[in-house]
Amino acid sequence: MRLQTNGTLVSSHPNLYNENVVRKQDNTLNIDEIVAKYRPIISFKVKKSIGAHTPEWEDVVNEVLLNVIDKLEKSEFRGESSIGTFIYTITSRRIIDYIRRKSKVLKHAPEPIPFSSPHQNVEDEEQAEHMAKLLEQLKPKYKEVLYLYYYKDLSRDEVAVHLNISTRRVSERVNYAQKLLRKIVIK
Amino acid sequence: MDMKECNFENLIDDYLLNRMTEEKKEMFENHYFSCSNCFEKVEERNSLISVIKSKGNKIFHDMRETEGTRTRSSLFEQLFSFLTPKQWTMAAISACALLIVFIGVVPNVKSPTPQFVLDSQSVRGGSLALISPVKNTQTIPSEFRWDNLGEGVEYKIYIYKDNLLWSASTTGASISLPEDVKELMKAGENYSWEVKAFSQEGSLIAASSKVQFQIDSHQ
Numbered sequence: 001m002r003l004q005t006n007g008t009l010v011s012s013h014p015n016l017y018n019e020n021v022v023r024k025q026d027n028t029l030n031i032d033e034i035v036a037k038y039r040p041i042i043s044f045k046v047k048k049s050i051g052a053h054t055p056e057w058e059d060v061v062n063e064v065l066l067n068v069i070d071k072l073e074k075s076e077f078r079g080e081s082s083i084g085t086f087i088y089t090i091t092s093r094r095i096i097d098y099i100r101r102k103s104k105v106l107k108h109a110p111e112p113i114p115f116s117s118p119h120q121n122v123e124d125e126e127q128a129e130h131m132a133k134l135l136e137q138l139k140p141k142y143k144e145v146l147y148l149y150y151y152k153d154l155s156r157d158e159v160a161v162h163l164n165i166s167t168r169r170v171s172e173r174v175n176y177a178q179k180l181l182r183k184i185v186i187k
Numbered sequence: 188m189d190m191k192e193c194n195f196e197n198l199i200d201d202y203l204l205n206r207m208t209e210e211k212k213e214m215f216e217n218h219y220f221s222c223s224n225c226f227e228k229v230e231e232r233n234s235l236i237s238v239i240k241s242k243g244n245k246i247f248h249d250m251r252e253t254e255g256t257r258t259r260s261s262l263f264e265q266l267f268s269f270l271t272p273k274q275w276t277m278a279a280i281s282a283c284a285l286l287i288v289f290i291g292v293v294p295n296v297k298s299p300t301p302q303f304v305l306d307s308q309s310v311r312g313g314s315l316a317l318i319s320p321v322k323n324t325q326t327i328p329s330e331f332r333w334d335n336l337g338e339g340v341e342y343k344i345y346i347y348k349d350n351l352l353w354s355a356s357t358t359g360a361s362i363s364l365p366e367d368v369k370e371l372m373k374a375g376e377n378y379s380w381e382v383k384a385f386s387q388e389g390s391l392i393a394a395s396s397k398v399q400f401q402i403d404s405h406q
Contacts, residue, residue, distance in 0.1 A: 041226055044233070045216060084221030091220075092213075131234065132242040147250045150236050151243040153204065164272070174200075178235060 031072060034083065035065055042091050049095045056098070064094045134184050142177035145170055195225050199232050313393040315384055320400040327372045327402055328364060333382045335360035336393055346380045347397070348372075375404030 039061065046060045067090050071077055077086050135146065148159045149170065160167045195218050201207050202215050219226040239246065267275065318332040331344055344362055345354045353368045372378065378400055384393040 037223075038220075040230075041220055044226070044230060045220075082221045085217055088217050088220035092216075127234075128238050128242065131238040132246050135238065135246045143247070144250065146235075146239060147243070147247045149200075150204075150239040151247055155206075171197075178232070181235065182231070 029072065029083075031069055034072070034087075035069070038068070038084075038087050039065065042087065045088075045091050046095060050098060060094060060098050063098075064091045067094060131181070134181055138177060138180065142173055142180065145173040146177055149174060195219075195222070196228060199225075199229055203229070203233055203236055313384075315382055315393040315395040317380070317382060317395045317398045320380075321398050323401045323403060325403045327369050327374075328400070329369075330361055330363050331380060331382075332361040333395060336384050339387050340392070341385045341387070343383045343385065344380060345382075346378060348376065348378055352378070372402060374402045377401050 042064050043057070043061050046057050046064070047054075050057055050060065064087075068087055071086075071090065077083070135143065138146070144163065145159060148154045148162055149156065154162065156167045156170045159170045163170070195215065198207070198211070198215050202212060207215065219229050244251075270278065313336075315336065316334040318334065320328045320331070331346075333342065333344075341356055341358055342360070342362075343354060343356045346352045346364075346368070352371060353365075355362060379397045380400070381397045382395045383391060386392050
């Protein structure tokens with residue numbers, strides 16, 4: 001990688017990048033676009049690792065992005081892997097650093113509270129309520145699968161035995177339920 | 188990278204429900220950092236799971252009520268859980284078939300009836316017990332008696348010395364020996380007799396074995 005005079009990074013090895021790399025017309029990396037594209041992905045990973053209820057998650061995300069930009073500008077990204085892998089590696093390391101800072105002894109990362117978000121904003125809560133209502137209206141056979149698989153946390157095989165259907169049919173119903181929800185949401 | 192090409196879609200639930208090894212988790216995360224399609228699906232599924240986990244009490248309140256009912260009948264279910272409904276159906280059909288055979292066919296299977304060889308002729312029918320005379324007598328018997336098989340039966344008695352001496356039919360379970368037949372019988376001689384029972388239609392329904400008796404010679 002090399003930095004051009006106009007501040008953009010130019011790829012030395014364009015063929016090593018995957019198709020999701022954000023590029024300008026002159027094949028240079030667009031850092032703004034990279035940040036915009038990867039912020040939600042980094043946020044998702046960080047929230048899953050340290051918990052969405054942790055108020056510092058946004059700080060960790062910003063720290064990751066600053067690190068990414070810094071390394072790109074210093075040409076530390078040589079294109080030996082995809083930009084996604086490059087950013088994932090930085091994200092994982094920053095998360096570990098955060099956990100180390102927060103834990104005196106780190107053998108296992110502290111178990112984040114999954115799926116609970118008391119600090120969700122009003123908009124998120126409204127969306128969740130709306131989704132809940134849609135779920136209530138699903139046909140019993142789809143609702144039942146979602147209830148057993150996600151709410152009761154049974155495996156696909158266990159759900160199949162419970163409902164006396166095949167494991168494949170369980171997967172089909174889960175996927176179809178999601179398609180239905182997607183359709184309703186779009187409408 | 189297209190989701191269908193890499194088949195990572197099947198891993199989304201395991202990832203979001205924390206059912207993966209660390210190694211597999213890292214591999215999957217690395218993948219969705221590079222695959223926008225996959226990440227979109229991960230986000231979508233995550234939203235769904237989040238809502239289900241946080242609001243499941245309300246969404247599935249009817250399922251939970253049904254589950255309560257199911258628990259009460261779980262013993263019933265346990266009894267029948269070792270066979271699938273299809274297998275139960277087959278078992279029920281087989282049991283019905285056996286029942287039909289047992290009730291419908293078995294009673295009609297007649298137990299082999301005793302066979303008697305009478306005058307070198309095999310006769311099939313029930314057995315008829317002779318009552319008297321069945322052993323040696325001091326006098327010429329006046330009456331021959333046998334088991335009564337009920338109403339509507341005709342009996343035929345045969346008395347032999349070497350050959351047939353006398354035969355007669357009666358509807359009772361005994362018969363008096365006529366005087367002219369008595370005169371034919373002598374002391375010290377061996378005789379035998381048998382009885383056959385016939386239905387009103389004339390078919391043999393029972394037969395006795397041949398019983399020998401001797402009239403004492405001191406008479």
